[in-house]
Amino acid sequence: MRAAAEQAAQRLREEILAGVIPSGARLGEVELAGRLSVSRTPIREALTRLAAEGLVEIQPNRGARVVSRSDEELREIFELRLRLEPYAVQQAVPALSPEQLDDLEALATEMIEAGDRDALVELNRRFHSIFIEAAGSRPLADALRGVTHAPVVHQNFHNYTPEGLQRSLHHHVEMVAAARAGDGDWAEAVMRAHLYNARATMVGAR
């Protein structure tokens, strides 16, 4: 499961997250095999992995499709993130290395300066990933994987109002400050606000 399969999975992942392949699109094995210049076997590997990540959906004998999330599912995803990510941040803060703190700060400032909202998606993903990684819990990381890197975030950033986006970016900066102060409770509170703000622009409060 290496070179070809891994590479195919990575490319498909990027294309799906970037929106090049739209939600609900059919993913034919032969088409993908031809386009990525590999055989169908690694393609099947890649699709199985992406299915496990929740990016695509495989129906027996009917092929794979890019998942499309309903509004209801989006709300549920935020409900999950609200229960896990603040905890992750709190666990991460005491464990953050100086390099990770610098990375977080760089990402936070870079996001403020970035004009393109597409670029924000990737920066945002890396920002949140650092906290999750630093929390040092593989079960936690596994549970969050499916709900954080999903196209949800992409769609979310395009739905932000200017004020909502500003708040979101400011939350990142504040979380870095809380992390530098070693105050996990502070960071957790900001993360909660961060997610509530995102949820509000996404699906409206409950």
Next chain:
Amino acid sequence: MRAAAEQAAQRLREEILAGVIPSGARLGEVELAGRLSVSRTPIREALTRLAAEGLVEIQPNRGARVVSRSDEELREIFELRLRLEPYAVQQAVPALSPEQLDDLEALATEMIEAGDRDALVELNRRFHSIFIEAAGSRPLADALRGVTHAPVVHQNFHNYTPEGLQRSLHHHVEMVAAARAGDGDWAEAVMRAHLYNARATMVGAR
């Protein structure tokens, strides 16, 4: 990805959860293919899926092994369950059908009468699954899948003290009562106690 692959995945899952295949055991593709009378292709499919569920671990060019969880990971798993399952129960209670309530009650009483602890594992899994399913959130179910059906539970049931086991079984009964009363808050509280009790026998309180 059908008959053969699905069936192979199911059998491997069962054997791993039942402890027939010990933790850390190597899973050779040819060996499994021969034993399950299918080709290597569906075996690879199955292993990829089980890896996604967190039951096995695949190292490139070095095959698959059954995962073995450290005490630290077990603690993290309970931390996750404590944050998700009480919420799941609360969401599930208003949505439970009469049939599901009957099933829950049947499982709870059956577990009290069952003598064999191995049998308890499966009954317990079904009990918790009903709540998770009734919660009606696929993201939530996905997040919980990896931490609930894992060999953790199996090991846990064998570690219970007689008193701890009695408490655990009683919690199930009480949860059914709370569910029948339509009181989600009550059920959530019992679930929290249920998990704390399980965690205490597993790894000790923090």
Next chain:
DNA sequence: CTCGCCGTGGATGTATGCAATCTTGGCGAG
């Protein structure tokens, strides 16, 4: 005697052929 190199055996990774299943367009009955 110890360490490092290399060859061999076995396992995984990939490609391709064949069988089974599903989709679809058209045709006929009502």
Next chain:
DNA sequence: CTCGCCAAGATTGCATACATCCACGGCGAG
């Protein structure tokens, strides 16, 4: 005209053959 059936095409699912990589043991140099 609508609905249901059927056959052809296409696609997925499985099996097998070949290529590639890794683990392990023997051999030789120091």
